[in-house]
Amino acid sequence: MTIRLIVVDDDPLVRAGLTLMLGGADDLEIVGECADGAEVPALVDRTGPDVVLMDIRMPGVDGLTATERLRARPDGPEVVVLTTFHADEQVLRALRAGAAGFVLKDTPPAEIVAAVRRVAAGDPVLSPAVTRQLMAHVAGKAGGQDREAARRADAATRLAALAGREREVALAVGRGASNAQIAAALYMSVPTVKTHVSRVLTKLGLNNRVQIALLVHDAELSRQPADRLGESGRSAPGGPRP
Template sequence: MTEPASETEAEPASDSAPVRVLLVDDDPLVRSGLRLMLGGASGVEIVAEAADGAEVEPLVDAHAPDVVLMDIRMPTVDGLAATEALRRRPHPPEVVMLTTFNTDDHVLRALRAGAAGFVLKHTPPARIVEAVRKVAAGEPVLSPAVVRQLITQVADGGGRGDRAALARRRLALLGDREREVALAVGRGRSNAEIAADLFMSVPTVKTHVSRILTKLDLNNRVQIALLVNDAGEP
């Protein structure tokens, strides 16, 4: 679903504005660890912290973060509800979900809501920093293990019922070339691979992906892949 990027690509330019991050986790020790980890990374700035999803929208209004790094499970308003609320806003920040598990259906719901990334709390610090930088640059982040699990979950539950019918109707809104690109995204092909497969340039692929996102009112290519799998497309 996602395409790999090197750490060099993810590094911010020295003269670029730092990635502004809001930390959201009900465990103060976790927040402290994340603050130390991200606060010491170049090109990253922690602008605020929250202990519950109920605090997220006011803090986004006050601090305009680029990325919200948010726990899924919190006692009052969980990260799923907070993500859904954020992504309904105009010009929302990107959301990276942070949790201790990687096999829960909540992950799928978070991605459908528009979360751009999903990292486990035991992920090495450098990878969490890299994930924040990538989503700020518009690149979804999922570990290969999570991608495989999500494809399996969608394949098991997709292609049937109302969700499948709706997904097929939405894909029907695309032109022939856009549909070919969408199906390739659903197979996990990178832009370079799609360009080679379909005999087009990488910039043309990027243009098609942007048009698909706009036409289908989606946030990122992960959601394109989920829609394709929901429709039961090969």
């Protein structure tokens, strides 16, 4: 399957370089490019991309605003933001807006191609563990203690609305566990784990696993021991673990 891609960056040299690099992959097709976030909605409507590579800083409508608008659409394309900083509160805002992750502009070409493929397959290009590190780094710069406390309280309230197994799966996602790891820890099948993840996304109004990880981190629940995925710490079905 060919992955349809558009590139959004105000630097024509960056656009040309990305287009040349990504266009060389057999399964990627560059279907459009533009220099401003204001042009993105119309370009998406015309070309129907699977993935948008989005620069953050642009002189007109910035990439963060454009990302929020795209991800608010019912069937909006996945977004990977481009940045020159690996720990930037603007990147955190993009993740909260529903971006599937971010790549640095100096990332090796093969890794950018791999990131696009992963996003198109439904996997974030930023692991939950790295997301938590990013958030911890930015937290000291992003507002005062009152704001932090309000965010933690809101996250805890939202997670409390999940059913028991859903909450256990959400906590595991928050610790960076893969579907296979969650299945082994909770004695589920991988398809069952995927079903629970989908339900968590729907109930919480989120777009991807990265946002689940951010919410869990906000609530500070990801610090629970690995063998106690839920508040009750109950054993998995079928009795105690061997």
